[in-house]
Structure formats: structure tokens, C-alpha cells
Amino acid sequence: MADVPLPKEKWTGSIGELELGNSQDKGGSRRSVRLGGNRGMPFLSFEDGERRMIAMAGLVADSLDEVPQPVRDAFGDDAKDPVRWARTWAARGADLICLHLTSTNPEEGDASPESAADTVMAVLKAVDLPLIVYGSGHEEKDSKVLEKVGERARGERLLLGHAEESAYKSVAAAAMANGHAVIGFSNLDINLAKQIVILLTDFGLGKGDIVIDPLMAALGMGLEYSYSVNERIRISALSGDNMLRVPMICDCTSAWKAREATDDVPHAGDTLERGVWWEATTALAALLSGADILVLGHPEAMELARMAVSDLGGEN
Amino acid sequence: MATAIEIFKHLPKKNCGECKYPTCLAFAMQLANNKAKLDDCPHMSEAGRNALASSSAPPIRLVRIGTGRNTVDMGDETELYRHDKRFFHPTAFALRVSDDLSIEELEKKVDHARSLHFERVGQVLKLDIVEVECRSGDGVKYVQTLEHVSKLVDWPLVLRCRDPVIMSAAANRMRERRPLLHGADPDNIKEMVATSKSSGCPLVLCSDDLGKLTDMVEVARKEGVEDLVLDPMPGNMKDMLERCTVIRRSAIRKTFRGLGYPIYLGMPVGKNGMLMALTAVMKYGSLLSFEEMPSSQALPLLVLRQNIYTDPQVPIQVKPYLYPVNNPGPDAPILFTTNFSLTYFTVLSDIEKSKVPVWLQVVDTEGLSVLTAYSAGKLTADSVRNALEASGANGRSNRGMLVIPGMVARMSVKLNESTGLQIVVGPKESSALPKFLRSMN
Numbered sequence: 147m148a149d150v151p152l153p154k155e156k157w158t159g160s161i162g163e164l165e166l167g168n169s170q171d172k173g174g175s176r177r178s179v180r181l182g183g184n185r186g187m188p189f190l191s192f193e194d195g196e197r198r199m200i201a202m203a204g205l206v207a208d209s210l211d212e213v214p215q216p217v218r219d220a221f222g223d224d225a226k227d228p229v230r231w232a233r234t235w236a237a238r239g240a241d242l243i244c245l246h247l248t249s250t251n252p253e254e255g256d257a258s259p260e261s262a263a264d265t266v267m268a269v270l271k272a273v274d275l276p277l278i279v280y281g282s283g284h285e286e287k288d289s290k291v292l293e294k295v296g297e298r299a300r301g302e303r304l305l306l307g308h309a310e311e312s313a314y315k316s317v318a319a320a321a322m323a324n325g326h327a328v329i330g331f332s333n334l335d336i337n338l339a340k341q342i343v344i345l346l347t348d349f350g351l352g353k354g355d356i357v358i359d360p361l362m363a364a365l366g367m368g369l370e371y372s373y374s375v376n377e378r379i380r381i382s383a384l385s386g387d388n389m390l391r392v393p394m395i396c397d398c399t400s401a402w403k404a405r406e407a408t409d410d411v412p413h414a415g416d417t418l419e420r421g422v423w424w425e426a427t428t429a430l431a432a433l434l435s436g437a438d439i440l441v442l443g444h445p446e447a448m449e450l451a452r453m454a455v456s457d458l459g460g461e462n
Numbered sequence: 463m464a465t466a467i468e469i470f471k472h473l474p475k476k477n478c479g480e481c482k483y484p485t486c487l488a489f490a491m492q493l494a495n496n497k498a499k500l501d502d503c504p505h506m507s508e509a510g511r512n513a514l515a516s517s518s519a520p521p522i523r524l525v526r527i528g529t530g531r532n533t534v535d536m537g538d539e540t541e542l543y544r545h546d547k548r549f550f551h552p553t554a555f556a557l558r559v560s561d562d563l564s565i566e567e568l569e570k571k572v573d574h575a576r577s578l579h580f581e582r583v584g585q586v587l588k589l590d591i592v593e594v595e596c597r598s599g600d601g602v603k604y605v606q607t608l609e610h611v612s613k614l615v616d617w618p619l620v621l622r623c624r625d626p627v628i629m630s631a632a633a634n635r636m637r638e639r640r641p642l643l644h645g646a647d648p649d650n651i652k653e654m655v656a657t658s659k660s661s662g663c664p665l666v667l668c669s670d671d672l673g674k675l676t677d678m679v680e681v682a683r684k685e686g687v688e689d690l691v692l693d694p695m696p697g698n699m700k701d702m703l704e705r706c707t708v709i710r711r712s713a714i715r716k717t718f719r720g721l722g723y724p725i726y727l728g729m730p731v732g733k734n735g736m737l738m739a740l741t742a743v744m745k746y747g748s749l750l751s752f753e754e755m756p757s758s759q760a761l762p763l764l765v766l767r768q769n770i771y772t773d774p775q776v777p778i779q780v781k782p783y784l785y786p787v788n789n790p791g792p793d794a795p796i797l798f799t800t801n802f803s804l805t806y807f808t809v810l811s812d813i814e815k816s817k818v819p820v821w822l823q824v825v826d827t828e829g830l831s832v833l834t835a836y837s838a839g840k841l842t843a844d845s846v847r848n849a850l851e852a853s854g855a856n857g858r859s860n861r862g863m864l865v866i867p868g869m870v871a872r873m874s875v876k877l878n879e880s881t882g883l884q885i886v887v888g889p890k891e892s893s894a895l896p897k898f899l900r901s902m903n
Contacts, residue, residue, distance in 0.1 A: 148676035148720060153711035189703055253897060283893075365762060366582075367811075368804035370769040373744070374545040381543070403811045406582075406761060413577045415758025423736070427762040430740050434703075454737045457699035 152192050157384040160185040162391045167276025173301035176274040181438045182393040189458040197461040203242035204235030205443045209249040214402035217443035229272045236273040244278040244441045250291045251282035259294035266295050280307040289316030296320035318349045331359045336378045343389045362396035364428045366404045376435035396432035399443040401425040426450035466494040472510035521713045522722050525664050525689050527642045528618025536724035536748035552771040553743045556591035556751045561598045561607035572614045578760045587764035593751050596623035626653030633661040655682045664689035666726050676720035693726040699738045706746040724748035743767050777829035778803040784853035790819035797865040800827040808892045816896035821859050825849040832867045843876035
């Protein structure tokens with residue numbers, strides 16, 4: 147029989163490891179999740195024999211203003227309370243909670259940093275999963291909110307979102323002072339992704355404290371750009387580019403913003419089912435192009451993503 | 463594929479220009495990019511031609527099924543990653559029917575396949591192929607079914623049958639439609655190759671062992687059968703991803719001819735099957751065969767294929783048009799953006815979020831984003847005015863106001879002069895639109 151040699155790429159680098167969530171012996175109160183470490187392109191066991199962890203983060207927000215309706219509906223009344231919402235995710239098998247403190251937005255509720263930090267502490271008390279915490283996307287306010295959250299949750303090793311080229315110092319400082327990790331965001335460009343890691347490491351963060359978010363565009367909304375930017379980032383990292391050797395987070399919840407995901411379209415089936423597949427398809431593109439953390443809104447989309455990771459031989 | 467310099471070594475170096483390129487090196491560069499043909503050079507030596515012809519044979523063979531206007535091309539891919547150039551031949555989707563279905567069931571299934579037809583950013587998204595499986599074990603019944611399906615739909619066909627006698631009769635009956643034959647296994651390969659040869663129809667080789675597949679390729683090629691497709695028969699998603707990757711990488715990185723063919727994959731039913739299919743669209747599947755295709759999963763699958771097979775150098779463009787967003791009336795303002803789909807979709811979703819009624823004018827910038835288009839001279843006061851005139855925007859909105867992207871604030875004066883509208887400079891980032899629009903009202 148013909149011999150088919152395995153066409154392995156000659157990678158010289160690997161993705162750095164990162165831990166989220168601290169257990170009691172490390173000064174926290176929760177499970178920890180270890181990510182990264184990959185030595186090959188996603189899910190190719192002939193390049194990297196180890197089963198790699200893909201963490202699934204469930205979206206929780208403390209205000210429903212920006213939460214897509216079908217995602218809200220999936221949690222019913224639980225979505226009105228971030229603590230109950232987070233508990234539901236934990237019961238449904240999420241690895242992480244991704245908490246958006248939307249209520250702090252000065253143009254909406256303008257909740258105080260203190261009350262936002264109270265919410266974070268309540269969620270930390272209610273579930274033993276590691277937390278990703280975002281502000282509201284309002285630059286000035288976020289720096290105050292994340293500073294307060296960082297302090298109060300000291301020792302729990304949160305992942306704080308996010309730092310970007312134009313605004314990274316306050317988030318980075320909040321993380322460094324309290325032992326948290328940071329998401330470095332960039333807008334669909336490998337060079338910008340590298341730039342934010344350089345800025346954060348120059349500021350003093352270790353590479354083991356950084357996760358990059360190169361912006362996951364949803365299916366039908368530019369998914370192909372993200373797919374290729376992610377692949378290029380992963381290939382550069384494996385080829386030895388030191389600044390890109392960090393785990394990657396892909397937020398797939400933007401899938402619900404695509405009209406085609408949930409609009410009535412003749413012959414395109416049930417709108418909720420289609421929406422769930424829209425998010426799951428976005429998640430699958432993220433997985434195959436290099437994601438280490440997926441943020442998902444709908445629990446059924448998370449089930450599909452989990453099924454995919456398990457079918458591909460990964461761990462979750 | 464050889465590099466331009468390697469190709470150049472074999473060219474006559476006369477720089478005669480008869481190939482329509484100024485120099486032999488320029489011609490070599492076109493050849494390396496598949497943009498010129500070797501035959502365009504009238505002064506090629508025989509030795510040079512032979513050296514280049516073998517090295518320029520595509521690493522993955524192009525296999526065509528169907529005839530006339532209804533064909534599906536598979537293979538002829540040159541990249542592992544779409545960002546290196548592009549993926550050329552979109553994964554084809556086949557829905558499977560079988561000869562044990564009643565006429566009603568058969569027609570219902572074919573109708574369902576046909577109903578999955580969508581238009582999106584100027585392209586038609588649909589299934590491509592009907593696969594007809596022989597389950598009855600009855601050759602006469604199988605051919606009858608094939609003939610009935612042929613009348614129902616003019617799409618290319620896959621004949622799925624492992625019995626070499628039935629396949630031979632069926633293939634010769636259907637040969638004018640050039641169906642794909644599925645398929646040969648190590649037991650029936652001799653007969654199947656003979657049928658492929660006599661009917662001229664391409665053949666799928668099936669084995670879950672890539673070494674055996676390579677052997678089967680060798681058997682077929684010895685008989686002169688070259689239009690081959692490989693079915694690596696994965697039992698799960700991991701095997702599929704790995705086998706497809708090994709096949710694609712061997713063909714492209716190692717120019718391993720024994721695996722240089724398109725890939726056929728049969729999808730299991732259920733959610734796992736759809737997850738496999740989505741994976742196969744991204745990772746090297748050429749033809750996917752489905753036993754069922756739930757409507758709610760079809761559109762995500764078709765859109766994923768459209769996204770992944772987009773040429774990274776030619777952005778998807780939306781139609782220049784005046785789009786009503788949030789039910790605008792005559793008092794709603796006009797905003798404009800470019801026809802780059804990503805820009806348009808982002809702006810659209812942010813306007814929708816604001817819930818403020820707006821007329822959104824899309825200006826043809828050849829698919830460039832706002833700042834790039836402006837820098838390249840594709841977004842000018844004149845092109846905006848022309849777009850507004852062509853869409854009759856001023857008849858729809860009487861507010862006399864045009865909101866322009868903050869990135870091109872410097873166009874304000876010229877735009878005011880050419881359109882006569884009051885120019886309001888909008889935010890630089892689309893994400894600031896909801897707040898901006900709400901404050902405007």
C-alpha cells in the first residue's frame with residue numbers, strides 16, 4: 147500500500163498559556179481554567195497531540211438594552227438578574243461567564259462604579275466560574291468602573307475587557323494592580339492585533355496576562371475577514387511571532403445582529419432555529435481559525451459549539 | 463506552482479512582446495499567477511514547454527460534472543489558506559434521494575431542494591446537485607428513478623451505487639448528463655473504472671485509508687481514467703478535518719499527485735452532520751452529500767460558503783440604492799455610505815439600533831470602505847451627487863440634509879456646493895451612530 151507521509155507544517159512557535167480564575171490556595175474562590183499552549187493549527191492531532199481546552203463563555207448583562215431579544219427570551223425572567231442569569235449558564239455547562247456592565251453607560255442608566263462592582267461580587271459569589279468583565283463601552287466611565295471592579299475582585303483573576311490602542315492604560319493598570327488578565331482588542335487587522343499586545347506588554351503586563359480579541363465578524367457580516375485575520379494571526383504565532391503568541395477570544399453574539407439570522411425569509415425555516423445556527427456557524431468559523439475562548443449568547447448555540455469541539459477532539 | 467523566476471529560466475528571454483507582455487519576466491510573473499497561458503509565447507522551446515507543462519499542471523485536478531449550463535467544477539485549488547490568494551471552486555451541495563422512495567416522496571424532496579433558493583448581495587445561493595442512491599438493488603427501478611429525477615431537475619447528478627453491474631447500465635444511460643459516479647471501493651474498482659472509462663463519467667474512489675486511496679488512484683490512472691474524486695469516508699468530524707487537511711496539504715505542499723483530486727464527503731444526518739458540513743466548507747470539501755437539509759440550517763450553510771469563497775481581493779459589494787431604514791418618511795435625513803458590504807452592514811445595523819428613521823444612500827465605491835475609497839478618488843462629491851440623483855433621493859426626503867461619515871468631513875464644502883444640501887458631519891465610527899442620530903432628532 148502507498149505510504150502517505152503526514153504533511154506537517156514546521157512550526158517554530160507555540161501559543162502561550164494563560165489561567166483564568168483563582169482557586170482558594172491562590173487567593174481566589176473559584177475553579178480555574180487553563181487556556182492556550184497550542185503547537186499546531188486548530189484540532190490537528192498530527193501536529194499537536196494534546197487535547198486543548200476551548201472555553202465557552204456565556205453572555206450576561208446587567209441591563210437588557212443591548213441584549214438581542216431571542217437571547218433574552220432563552221433565559222426568561224432569569225435575564226432580569228445577572229446573578230440568576232449566571233447561575234443558569236453555570237447549570238447549562240458554561241466554562242466562563244462574560245458579564246457586561248451595560249448599566250454603567252452614562253447615556254443609559256449611568257450606574258455607579260460601586261454598584262457595578264457589587265454586581266460583579268454578587269455574580270462571583272453565586273457561581274464558581276471565572277469571569278470576563280466588560281464595562282459599557284464608554285471609554286471614560288469604563289476606566290472608573292473597571293478600576294473599581296478590579297480592586298474589589300482582587301485575587302479572583304478576572305479577564306477584563308477591553309483595552310484598545312486608543313485606551314488601554316486604565317484597564318491595564320486595573321489588571322496589573324490586582325492580578326487580573328486583560329483583553330487586547332483590535333479591529334480586524336493582524337498588525338493592530340500585534341500593536342495592542344506590544345502596548346500592553348510595554349506597559350508592564352506579562353504575555354500570560356493577555357488575550358487578544360481581533361473582532362469576530364458574524365456570518366454574513368464579514369465573517370470571511372475575521373476568519374482570515376484569525377488564521378493569519380495563528381499562523382504568525384506558530385511561525386514564531388512572539389507578540390501574537392497569546393490566546394484568542396471570539397465574541398460570536400454579534401451573529402444576532404445580522405438581519406438574515408432572524409428575519410422572516412421564505413423557505414429559510416424557523417427564525418429562532420436559524421438564529422441559533424447563525425451564531426453556531428460563526429462560532430465554528432472562530433474555532434477553526436484559532437479561537438481559545440468563545441463568547442456565546444444563546445444556550446443552544448453553546449450546545450452546538452460544544453458538540454463541535456467535542457467532535458473535533460478538543461476539550462470543553 | 464513554479465515561481466516566476468523558475469518559469470523565467472525556461473522562457474526564450476527575447477523580450478519580443480508577442481505574448482502581449484513587455485518582457486519575458488513580466489510574462490513569467492503572469493504565468494505564475496495563472497493569468498497567462500504558456501501557449502501565448504510563440505518562441506518556447508520544446509524542452510522548456512515540457513519542463514513547464516509538468517510543473518504547471520494544477521496540484522489538484524479540475525473535475526467537472528454536468529453539461530451545458532448546468533455544471534459544477536470541483537478542485538483546481540492552489541491554496542491551503544484563503545488569505546494566500548483565494549479558494550476558487552465553492553463546495554458543491556448535493557441532496558440525496560433514493561429509488562425506494564415513492565414518486566410523491568421523490569418529487570417532494572426534489573421540490574424541497576429547489577425551494578432552498580436565496581438571493582444575497584447580488585448572488586444566487588442554492589443547492590447544486592441531486593444525488594440518486596440505488597437502495598432497491600433493482601437495476602431497472604434505479605434507471606427509472608434516474609430518468610424521473612432527470613425530468614424533474616436539470617442539475618448535475620451523482621449516481622450512488624456500489625453494484626458494478628447496475629452502475630454500468632445506469633452510467634451508460636445517463637452519460638449525456640455527465641454524472642459523477644459514486645463509487646469505487648477496493649472490491650469493485652476494476653469494474654467501476656471500466657464503467658467510468660466507457661461512459662466518460664468522473665468517478666469517486668472510496669476508502670477510509672489514504673494509502674489505499676492513493677493505490678486506487680494509481681489503478682484508475684493506469685486505465686487512463688483521470689477525472690477522479692476522493693471520498694475519504696470519515697466516521698466523525700475529527701477524522702474528516704484531518705484527512706481533508708492531509709489530502710489538501712499533500713497535493714499542494716508536496717505536489718503529491720496520488721491525492722491531487724477534489725474531495726467528496728457524505729454527511730451524517732442531524733446536528734453533528736451539519737456541524738461537519740460547515741467544517742468541510744472551510745476545510746477543503748469539494749462536494750458534500752446530504753440525506754436531509756433542514757430549511758433553518760440551509761441559509762447559514764449557504765452564506766458560510768459564500769463568505770469563505772469570496773475572493774479576498776474583491777470585496778462583496780451591495781447594490782448602490784437608497785435604502786429605507788426604520789420606515790423613513792419625507793422628513794427623515796439622508797445618510798450615505800459606501801457599497802463595501804462590511805461597511806454597509808455595520809452602518810445598517812447601527813442605524814437600526816438607533817430606531818431613528820433614515821434614508822441610507824449607498825454610493826458605488828467599487829467595494830472600498832469610506833476612507834480607502836476617498837483616498838483612492840472613488841468617493842467624491844460628484845459620485846455622491848450622481849448616486850443621489852440616480853436613486854431620486856431628493857424626491858424621497860425633503861429635509862434638505864445630508865449626513866456624511868465623519869472620516870470624510872473634509873468633503874463638506876464640495877458636497878454642499880454640488881448637492882445644495884445642508885451637510886452635517888456624522889461620527890467617525892459607525893458605532894457612535896445610534897447616539898448621534900437620536901441626538902439629531
